[in-house]
Amino acid sequence: MKDAPIIPRRPDLVVALLLGWLIPGLGHVYVGRVAKGFFFFGILMTTFVAGLWLADYRGVRWEDHPFYFVGQFGSGLTLLLMTFATSEAPRPIVHIEWYEPGLLYMCVASVLNLMCLIHLTPLSPDGKAPEAGLPDDGAATPMPGGTAS
Amino acid sequence: MKGFWLFFPICAVIAVVFSAAKEDRPRAVAIGSIRWFLLLCTAVMVGSGVVYAIGQYL
Numbered sequence: 001m002k003d004a005p006i007i008p009r010r011p012d013l014v015v016a017l018l019l020g021w022l023i024p025g026l027g028h029v030y031v032g033r034v035a036k037g038f039f040f041f042g043i044l045m046t047t048f049v050a051g052l053w054l055a056d057y058r059g060v061r062w063e064d065h066p067f068y069f070v071g072q073f074g075s076g077l078t079l080l081l082m083t084f085a086t087s088e089a090p091r092p093i094v095h096i097e098w099y100e101p102g103l104l105y106m107c108v109a110s111v112l113n114l115m116c117l118i119h120l121t122p123l124s125p126d127g128k129a130p131e132a133g134l135p136d137d138g139a140a141t142p143m144p145g146g147t148a149s
Numbered sequence: 150m151k152g153f154w155l156f157f158p159i160c161a162v163i164a165v166v167f168s169a170a171k172e173d174r175p176r177a178v179a180i181g182s183i184r185w186f187l188l189l190c191t192a193v194m195v196g197s198g199v200v201y202a203i204g205q206y207l
Contacts, residue, residue, distance in 0.1 A: 039169060047162050054155070101155040108159055112166045119170045 016120050022076040024113045027120050040116050044109045048078050051105025054098040057085060068103040074110025082106065153197070160189040 011031045020027020025041030028034075059082060062069045072082045161182075168181030 036169065036173075040166065043162060043166060043169075047159070050158075097152050098155070101152050101159075105155075105159055108163065112163065116166065116170055 013121065017117055020113070020117045020120060021074075024075050024077065024109075024116065027117060031120065040113075044075075044113055044116075045077075047112075048081065048106050048109035051102045051107075051109065052081065052085060053102070054105060055102025056099065058099065059083075060103055065100075065103060068107045071107030071110050074107075075113040078106065078110045078113070156193050157190060160193060161186055164189055 016027040016030045018027075019030050023041065024044040025037035025039070028037030028040060030037075060068045060072070072079050164185030165178070165182045167185050168178050172178045172181050
């Protein structure tokens, strides 16, 4: 009796987007682009933490900066950190002039994560609908936007 | 303006992420990063100059 052909398991785009939103780079890791995923995680989280430090670990409210407030929703991890690692209570201010650049850094890190997520989808400029995904052994296969890592 | 230099590291981050999202080979990522960085820095400087000039007339 002939064995049935092994059908490669296609990574679910919704799961990839959800994982990528929760933790920057995890969506890329899920679709097999491990190196790129870790690269995005490193650079985006470094930028975000730098922004936290520049802003003196102070949060942002809708009334003060609506744009930066919305910007923190670009990633689940950044939203979590902005919610729990910051405080609205008065803190010793070291560099008050760096508060807004700090907010800009955090906002840019979140928005860049959204851009990385778009790159996982067929909406990316060089992207195509995913034809194949991860085989069962976990080896990487090409995804939209380039070759697998 | 104090803190203006902080725009340049964020331009570098944006340039690297843009380039890494599009390219796969490290050399192509590096070249693309430099091109994006120069473009963004030029845009920031020209844009801030325009905003400053407009502010002088308002």
